[in-house]
Amino acid sequence: MRDAEIRELPGLVGEEVRVSGWLYNARSSGKLRFLVVRDGSGYLQAVVFKPGAPESVWAEAERATQESSLRVVGKVKEEKRAPGGVELQVEALEIVQLCPEYPITPKEHGPDFLLNNRHLWLRSKRQHAVMRVRNELTFGIREFFYRRNYVQIDSPILTPAAAEGTSTLFETDYFGEKAYLSQSGQLYLEPAVAAHGKVYCFGPTFRAEKSKTRRHLTEFWMVEPEIAWMRFEGLLDLAEEFVSELVARVIERCKEDLERLERDISVLEPATRRPYPRIDYADAVEKLKGKGFDVNFGDDFGGDEETALADESGKPIMITRYPAAIKAFYMEPDPNDASRALAVDMIAPEGYGEIIGGSERIASYELLEKRIADHGLPRQAYEWYLDVRKYGGFPHSGFGMGIERVVTWLCGLSHLREAIPYPRMINRLYP
RNA sequence: UCCGCAGUAGCUCAAUGGUAGAGCAUCCGGCUGUUAACCGGAGGGUUGGGGGUUCAAGCCCCUCCUGCGGAGCCA
Structure with missing residues (x-):
């Protein structure tokens, strides 16, 4: 297992890596949770599948809020449906700091607020x-x-x-x-x-x-x-x-x-x-x-x-x-x-x-x-x-x-x- | 400095002078492929400050503050 930047992942398909970054956005659907992680070098879709993952990993994936800092470990997989063409199948997830309610939501904002x-x-x-x-x-x-x-x-x-x-x-x-x-x-x-x-x-x-x-x-x-x-x-x-x-x-x-x-x-x-x-x-x-x-x-x-x-x-x-x-x-x-x-x-x-x-x-x-x-x-x-x-x-x-x-x-x-x-x-x- | 526009929930915005609402965010619940995901529920308000008109003001008038756009000036 090695540390990797998101930009390198297309060249690391099949390998197990650790990515450190921040949670940009999360979407979940019952037993499946998509974590979009950013690390400055790119955006990664990390996927947690409830039946296949340890219970603690699923729980942490559910707990992680927008902009929480975290580290995810998993195997890089080619995936056409994922932005960037690859995704990470999460085997381990560590929330480094749980982010409280983040002001900038994934919706529109005015210039004064943003500035x-x-x-x-x-x-x-x-x-x-x-x-x-x-x-x-x-x-x-x-x-x-x-x-x-x-x-x-x-x-x-x-x-x-x-x-x-x-x-x-x-x-x-x-x-x-x-x-x-x-x-x-x-x-x-x-x-x-x-x-x-x-x-x-x-x-x-x-x-x-x-x-x-x-x-x-x-x-x-x-x-x-x-x-x-x-x-x-x-x-x-x-x-x-x-x-x-x-x-x-x-x-x-x-x-x-x-x-x-x-x-x-x-x-x-x-x-x-x-x-x-x-x-x-x-x-x-x-x-x-x-x-x-x-x-x-x-x-x-x-x-x-x-x-x-x-x-x-x-x-x-x-x-x-x-x-x-x-x-x-x-x-x-x-x-x-x-x-x-x-x-x-x-x-x-x-x-x-x-x-x-x-x-x-x-x-x-x-x-x-x-x-x-x-x-x-x-x-x-x-x-x-x-x-x-x-x-x-x-x-x-x-x-x-x-x-x-x-x-x-x-x-x-x-x-x-x-x-x-x-x-x-x-x-x-x-x- | 001058001219114009705006200020309502954490954010983006609705609301003929007559009971302040929605989406996002948050919390709870549902969903095995989402792409600003979606569906159901909950909490959340001194409507920028002050004064005035009115039976009644988020809405009309005065004033101040803040922001935005433009002019001038320049890159």
């Missing part, structure tokens, strides 16, 4: 699948960059000043000084790119905006690559390669999870194929006007506008060359039109919104100096950032991708809050 019980909700099938997709995505991201010889540079969470103004930052006390939780690692990446050439950071970021939409969290994860000597066109290629490769990876390696989430893979497949449509901001404005939207050149796009643009193809689209006035101070102006920035937003299809924002960065010391002044930012706080241009300046580009937005899109979720283990939102800091 209050997020620590338990994580055990349910859908949430289990989402976290596995997230895991595949984040590992894929690291592998993508590792294979291309990027160096991961972790940016600080506690920062002395805002990247783009202080209004959206969480403020905290730092030994009598004001400190802010980082809203982007990008500025700290730029000095590092001068050291390593190709770098990225990957960590949590914080926005104190009182956003109440399905597309916002106050704490979310962002991956931000930054590349020396890369120009705008190269950045567009990189973003496209990055996303298409990650989508393909998740489709290939998370088939079961996506199936459990009832995500139609054929809808995701166009995103595995390059190129993605690229549309100039000015053309996007015209296109939206043609669709009856009330937008003018110079406006930023809202969620509805983004959705309308993205829905034309099943792929993400890249909107390029936004007006400089509505973009960040550090973005390089378009050499053909200084009123525009070499900035890109990638919009996911199906209304999932912006997943990437990026740009070529200002390379000139003098221009950056002027922009900092124009935006009313405290020069002193950005001295180190200006040094990237002062001591051997160079063109460079980068983007940021929001992990939860991508997970939400890949899984076909209706809300970002399911894409992170413990969502932090306005009015929610528990559990």
Whole structure:
């Protein structure tokens, strides 16, 4: 007899094994009791047949409640009627801890209740699948960059000043000084790119905006690559390669999870194929006007506008060359039109919104100096950032991708809050 | 911050201004192949808080609280 994970059982038919896990659900019919056991690696139907089992085993099988932790011993049997194709014929059963009435029943629940019980909700099938997709995505991201010889540079969470103004930052006390939780690692990446050439950071970021939409969290994860000597066109290629490769990876390696989430893979497949449509901001404005939207050149796009643009193809689209006035101070102006920035937003299809924002960065010391002044930012706080241009300046580009937005899109979720283990939102800091 | 919707059993939801109900969960009973199993029974309620209208309020009015959706902002 050996210990086995449920995922291994199809290869252990005929063998006697011990499986340790939790009771997901139980069904019984007189002399027959089905225990659905989960152990994180899968779901197992364990069967106890009263006439064939010792009385104590039957009694324990009857006593076991939903989510009781337990160990079952028995022979693995091929069984078409069982989910997964195999089942366990229980010979011994030990309840490790009898679970009292479990709050999350096998019926529908509301979001407030589920979020209050997020620590338990994580055990349910859908949430289990989402976290596995997230895991595949984040590992894929690291592998993508590792294979291309990027160096991961972790940016600080506690920062002395805002990247783009202080209004959206969480403020905290730092030994009598004001400190802010980082809203982007990008500025700290730029000095590092001068050291390593190709770098990225990957960590949590914080926005104190009182956003109440399905597309916002106050704490979310962002991956931000930054590349020396890369120009705008190269950045567009990189973003496209990055996303298409990650989508393909998740489709290939998370088939079961996506199936459990009832995500139609054929809808995701166009995103595995390059190129993605690229549309100039000015053309996007015209296109939206043609669709009856009330937008003018110079406006930023809202969620509805983004959705309308993205829905034309099943792929993400890249909107390029936004007006400089509505973009960040550090973005390089378009050499053909200084009123525009070499900035890109990638919009996911199906209304999932912006997943990437990026740009070529200002390379000139003098221009950056002027922009900092124009935006009313405290020069002193950005001295180190200006040094990237002062001591051997160079063109460079980068983007940021929001992990939860991508997970939400890949899984076909209706809300970002399911894409992170413990969502932090306005009015929610528990559990 | 603004706009809209909602709050009834542990959970999801019903209930013309007139005796508060169902399903799931729990407990008891039945069933040898269940797939959110099924069938029968039982317990379970200060209808979010406060105030008001009325013979009578879960329902109408005021107010506060909480949640949800959206806008703005953004990934």
